[in-house]
Amino acid sequence: xxxxxxxxxxxxxxxxxxxxxxxxxxxxxxxxxxxxxxxxxxxxxxxxxxxxxxxxxxxxxxxxxxxxxxxxxxxxxxxxxxxxxxxxxxxxxxxxxxxxxxxxxxxxxxxxxxxxxxxxxxxxxxxxxxxxxxxxxxxxxxxxxxxxxxxxxxxxxxxxxxxxxxxxxxxxxxxxxxxxxxxxxxxxxxxxxxxxxxxx
Numbered sequence: 001x002x003x004x005x006x007x008x009x010x011x012x013x014x015x016x017x018x019x020x021x022x023x024x025x026x027x028x029x030x031x032x033x034x035x036x037x038x039x040x041x042x043x044x045x046x047x048x049x050x051x052x053x054x055x056x057x058x059x060x061x062x063x064x065x066x067x068x069x070x071x072x073x074x075x076x077x078x079x080x081x082x083x084x085x086x087x088x089x090x091x092x093x094x095x096x097x098x099x100x101x102x103x104x105x106x107x108x109x110x111x112x113x114x115x116x117x118x119x120x121x122x123x124x125x126x127x128x129x130x131x132x133x134x135x136x137x138x139x140x141x142x143x144x145x146x147x148x149x150x151x152x153x154x155x156x157x158x159x160x161x162x163x164x165x166x167x168x169x170x171x172x173x174x175x176x177x178x179x180x181x182x183x184x185x186x187x188x189x190x191x192x193x194x195x196x197x198x199x200x
Contacts, residue, residue: 010110017113018045024120024134025058034113065136068149071163075178080123080131081140082162082174085152087119089161094144094152116141 014035021031031042071081088094093115106112120137124130143150151164155174162174
């Protein structure tokens, strides 16, 4: 009886998480990754949710966002993305370790899926309009965890966390300090050519 109850509870939690992801306009593939539900079951959930008339929800098709340049397109987007990344740290989806930032989320677990939703919902409450969609936020978490394109570092001026383009040859200041004129958004660190000595 207890095994049956546990299975029912687990299945109910997956359905609840799927509905929560639908409200955030997550793609079917993303919902399947986090819940393990089939595409057909997700589509039925989507139809049921829309037919109930709770909210107008867009259903996005195609591939999920995978361009890290999106987060550096302008200071406001960089600022909001950095705040979302800070919430990932706060909700322990990413944490600090001896080698720097390391991911603590586990793809496909209900616990991490719920934390991702909570972090994104906290971000939405802070901003209007929102510049970073849920799908972009999910990609941001994935990119930070991989540490191949995007990293997190402390601003040298204010000490706040901000996104760092790991592929750029420039040091980036946080968007707030750049907007306040305290530092350039991107400081050129490329080596300068040697100066020729003047002949006497």
